[in-house]
Amino acid sequence: MLNHFKLNVEPYFKAGMILFKHSKDLRSYLRGIKEKNGIPGFVPTMGALHKGHLSLIGQSRLQTDVTICSIFVNPIQFNNTADFEKYPSNVEKDILLLEEAGCDILFMPAESEIYPDDASKIRHFELGTLEKILEGRFRPGHFQGVCLIVEKLLNIIEPSFLFLGQKDYQQCLVIKKLLDLMNKNIKIVVCPILREQNGLAMSSRNLRLDEKEKNIASNLYKTLEQIKKNLAPGNFSYLKNEAIVQLELAGFSLDYLELAKSSNLEIVEDYNTDEKYVVLIAAFLNNVRLIDNLEVAG
Numbered sequence: 001m002l003n004h005f006k007l008n009v010e011p012y013f014k015a016g017m018i019l020f021k022h023s024k025d026l027r028s029y030l031r032g033i034k035e036k037n038g039i040p041g042f043v044p045t046m047g048a049l050h051k052g053h054l055s056l057i058g059q060s061r062l063q064t065d066v067t068i069c070s071i072f073v074n075p076i077q078f079n080n081t082a083d084f085e086k087y088p089s090n091v092e093k094d095i096l097l098l099e100e101a102g103c104d105i106l107f108m109p110a111e112s113e114i115y116p117d118d119a120s121k122i123r124h125f126e127l128g129t130l131e132k133i134l135e136g137r138f139r140p141g142h143f144q145g146v147c148l149i150v151e152k153l154l155n156i157i158e159p160s161f162l163f164l165g166q167k168d169y170q171q172c173l174v175i176k177k178l179l180d181l182m183n184k185n186i187k188i189v190v191c192p193i194l195r196e197q198n199g200l201a202m203s204s205r206n207l208r209l210d211e212k213e214k215n216i217a218s219n220l221y222k223t224l225e226q227i228k229k230n231l232a233p234g235n236f237s238y239l240k241n242e243a244i245v246q247l248e249l250a251g252f253s254l255d256y257l258e259l260a261k262s263s264n265l266e267i268v269e270d271y272n273t274d275e276k277y278v279v280l281i282a283a284f285l286n287n288v289r290l291i292d293n294l295e296v297a298g
């Protein structure tokens with residue numbers, strides 16, 4: 001269901017996508033658009049773009065007047081320096097993909113623009129238990145880093161809509177909480193996970209897998225599907241243990257495989273039919289950390 005009809009903003013974008021490096025310039029450009037009642041939609045990314053990212057751009061184009069994408073590999077949200085250093089990057093290709101996808105504005109700030117000094121990196125967000133479980137447990141400080149960058153980007157762009165991927169299920173809830181803390185009236189649109197033909201959730205990190213590893217990696221989704229198919233009252237622990245054995249035999253090293261309430265990610269051993277649930281998984285395959293999830297009926 002579309003929330004808005006697309007305004008005729010063609011005159012702004014005859015030149016194709018516009019690239020901004022400085023927040024001051026972007027802010028003043030967007031001010032002009034907002035004065036004409038243009039509705040901005042925002043898609044934050046860390047680059048190395050794939051069809052999953054582009055589907056978010058597509059959703060924003062459908063629901064807003066102006067789509068802004070950011071590319072910024074945020075060092076603060078990496079709890080592991082090697083993971084940050086190895087994070088894939090291909091800016092030229094990203095720019096072409098975004099133009100083709102019809103993105104209107106690309107914001108690509110330098111690190112010094114976002115973090116001009118050490119003080120700009122220090123901030124604490126009250127995220128409660130949400131940052132202590134699942135991803136938060138295995139990546140301490142990760143969600144503080146996510147909130148730090150997302151808050152800065154939202155304050156610069158001030159979008160009406162924020163497009164996020166269900167792939168990062170917990171991140172969606174964390175950002176929802178951040179919007180409450182910021183008291184911002186921004187609508188979050190959670191977009192479905194785009195997958196490769198074999199079921200593997202698209203991810204920038206898949207670039208670090210060879211073809212054989214990508215095939216093995218698709219077992220994460222196959223496992224989630226199996227659990228969804230076989231889940232019955234009282235049997236999650238059994239399914240979980242069976243899945244862990246199979247995945248370890250296939251070469252994975254698991255961080256977690258859990259059943260949780262969709263609304264707050266409270267981890268449960270069993271479910272009842274009054275609530276919605278999601279099964280979430282995080283695992284390493286040859287030093288590449290992969291995550292996936294699947295909503296299961298309550």
Ligand code: AMP
Nearest residue numbers: 045046047052164165167168193194202
């Ligand atoms: P990232 O660049 O990994 O920070 O991702 C940027 C946004 O794209 C996040 O909201 C992700 O959840 C979303 N995203 C990543 N992978 C996918 C995917 N396979 N399908 C849909 N959205 C995705």
